[in-house]
Amino acid sequence: MAEQRTPGARVAGLGADALAIVEAVGRAGIMLFHSVATVPNLRTALPLLARQIYAIGVLSLVIIIVAGLFIGMVLGLQLYRVLVDFGSEAALGQLIALTLNRELGPVVTALLFAGRAGSAVTAEIGLMKSTEQLSSMEMIGVDPLRRIVAPRFWAGVIAMPLLAMIFSSVAILGGWLVGVEWLGVYDGSYWSAMQNSVEFGEDIGNGIIKSLVFAAVCIWIAVFQGYDAEPTSEGISRATTRTVVYSSLAVLGLDFLLTAVMFKGF
Amino acid sequence: MTSSDSHVDIRGLHFSRGSRPIFAGVDIRIRRGLITAILGPSGTGKTTLLKLIGGQLRPDAGSVHVDGRDLAAMNRTELYAARARMGMLFQSGALFTDLSVYENVAFPLRAHTRLPESMLRDLVLMKLNAVGLRGARDLMPSELSGGMARRVALARAIALDPDLVMYDEPFAGQDPIAMGVLVKLIKTLNESVGVTSVIVSHDVPETLSIADYIYVISNAKVIGEGTPQQVMDSGSAEVRQFMRGEPDGPVPFHYPAAGYREDLLHG
Numbered sequence: 001m002a003e004q005r006t007p008g009a010r011v012a013g014l015g016a017d018a019l020a021i022v023e024a025v026g027r028a029g030i031m032l033f034h035s036v037a038t039v040p041n042l043r044t045a046l047p048l049l050a051r052q053i054y055a056i057g058v059l060s061l062v063i064i065i066v067a068g069l070f071i072g073m074v075l076g077l078q079l080y081r082v083l084v085d086f087g088s089e090a091a092l093g094q095l096i097a098l099t100l101n102r103e104l105g106p107v108v109t110a111l112l113f114a115g116r117a118g119s120a121v122t123a124e125i126g127l128m129k130s131t132e133q134l135s136s137m138e139m140i141g142v143d144p145l146r147r148i149v150a151p152r153f154w155a156g157v158i159a160m161p162l163l164a165m166i167f168s169s170v171a172i173l174g175g176w177l178v179g180v181e182w183l184g185v186y187d188g189s190y191w192s193a194m195q196n197s198v199e200f201g202e203d204i205g206n207g208i209i210k211s212l213v214f215a216a217v218c219i220w221i222a223v224f225q226g227y228d229a230e231p232t233s234e235g236i237s238r239a240t241t242r243t244v245v246y247s248s249l250a251v252l253g254l255d256f257l258l259t260a261v262m263f264k265g266f
Numbered sequence: 267m268t269s270s271d272s273h274v275d276i277r278g279l280h281f282s283r284g285s286r287p288i289f290a291g292v293d294i295r296i297r298r299g300l301i302t303a304i305l306g307p308s309g310t311g312k313t314t315l316l317k318l319i320g321g322q323l324r325p326d327a328g329s330v331h332v333d334g335r336d337l338a339a340m341n342r343t344e345l346y347a348a349r350a351r352m353g354m355l356f357q358s359g360a361l362f363t364d365l366s367v368y369e370n371v372a373f374p375l376r377a378h379t380r381l382p383e384s385m386l387r388d389l390v391l392m393k394l395n396a397v398g399l400r401g402a403r404d405l406m407p408s409e410l411s412g413g414m415a416r417r418v419a420l421a422r423a424i425a426l427d428p429d430l431v432m433y434d435e436p437f438a439g440q441d442p443i444a445m446g447v448l449v450k451l452i453k454t455l456n457e458s459v460g461v462t463s464v465i466v467s468h469d470v471p472e473t474l475s476i477a478d479y480i481y482v483i484s485n486a487k488v489i490g491e492g493t494p495q496q497v498m499d500s501g502s503a504e505v506r507q508f509m510r511g512e513p514d515g516p517v518p519f520h521y522p523a524a525g526y527r528e529d530l531l532h533g
Binding site for chain 2: 034044131132133135136137138139140141142143
């Protein structure tokens with residue numbers, strides 16, 4: 001039988017949960033500060049960064065390209081169906097490009113990134129913790145925050161905006177394949193409508209800012225969950241799940257906030 | 267004994283995890299150049315003690331001085347510099363799984379020195395030769411047996427020629443040959459370079475064979491100390507039970523429970 005809790009105990013439980021959350025955010029902040037607020041030794045930091053950009057960014061390319069292609073193709077199909085009723089299928093390129101640059105590019109890339117790279121980073125760091133590799137690094141006199149956490153953090157911040165740009169570009173091509181090659185939208189209007197309406201600063205620039213913010217948040221969550229994981233197989237499994245759930249929710253919530261701030265005049 | 271004799275000085279150490287006290291007023295002095303063993307049943311916080319000496323954990327009360335300096339008073343940079351003078355052999359070996367045996371041993375050297383590659387190679391091969399694994403330099407950690415992994419970890423722990431080497435359960439789970447090898451290596455290292463060694467273990471015979479001084483810890487306290495002979499002859503029933511491996515005594519065979527008869531009749 002479930003234990004009956006008094007209202008007082010429930011309030012106390014809520015308070016304890018809230019304190020635990022605040023404490024975790026504090027720990028995550030301190031961890032990030034110690035990781036990145038330092039002058040790196042370029043001789044050792046650059047090779048580590050390059051390796052992480054490969055692991056986090058290059059190895060995520062396949063999923064980003066395939067997902068981008070399909071999303072672009074679906075957008076092409078759906079938007080064409082709506083636009084053709086109004087005889088404005090010439091605006092297909094404009095609509096696809098704006099949707100991708102402002103919203104879908106950064107958001108879907110961040111969600112895929114959290115699932116593909118974020119979970120891998122959490123599991124890797126968590127496993128290093130459970131096999132005492134982080135402890136042994138500390139005892140060798142090498143700070144794991146600088147050696148393990150910092151390169152992964154910066155690699156994520158660098159890689160994700162690039163992945164988002166690749167995603168959007170491939171998706172625009174996917175939309176073109178469906179809209180122009182299959183459904184017969186005029187090739188010139190697909191590209192010229194896009195060229196006329198997409199502003200570099202407001203659309204592409206804001207999209208890049210969004211994906212930079214998402215990148216920092218997603219990879220921060222991923223490295224913290226790994227570093228803070230309980231060093232057991234169950235603990236690592238929970239941390240990996242939390243990375244994907246927290247990152248996804250943070251991305252969607254932040255997307256609303258950023259959109260409200262960036263595009264309020266539209 | 268003068269204070270310069272002690273390499274690590276632990277005074278009035280209190281440390282707890284949650285509400286469970288791990289140490290409640292522990293005093294331990296690790297003498298320079300000797301092998302000091304910390305013995306005690308599983309779960310008495312022996313590994314925690316090593317983490318306190320390495321500054322990975324901070325005491326709730328009391329102090330841990332290494333080379334006369336209070337670890338708690340050091341900032342992050344000083345602490346990492348102090349750790350470079352210590353080596354630690356982890357129970358699991360804790361080798362970096364993405365690096366080869368050679369690169370694992372080279373890791374501390376690359377991190378703390380700017381030696382030319384040829385000199386670094388010589389040093390790594392010397393360390394690996396000392397543990398008998400020069401021929402295994404190109405293997406990955408996943409290709410090593412447990413005993414080999416621990417020997418590689420030992421080579422890595424001594425790569426920077428530390429003054430203090432800590433061994434966390436070095437004999438646990440080893441076959442007799444690997445155990446013999448490790449006993450010999452620890453003894454040789456101590457005698458040839460004069461490194462201060464701290465062994466935490468519950469393998470009594472192996473530890474007794476090489477230790478110069480022993481502390482026995484149980485229930486958050488030091489319950490006995492002395493030379494191996496003094497500890498073996500200890501008048502304390504608790505120390506005697508542990509050293510002789512008796513199944514029942516002050517540490518009861520049964521986990522605390524209600525009366526057996528009542529449990530069976532009214533369960």
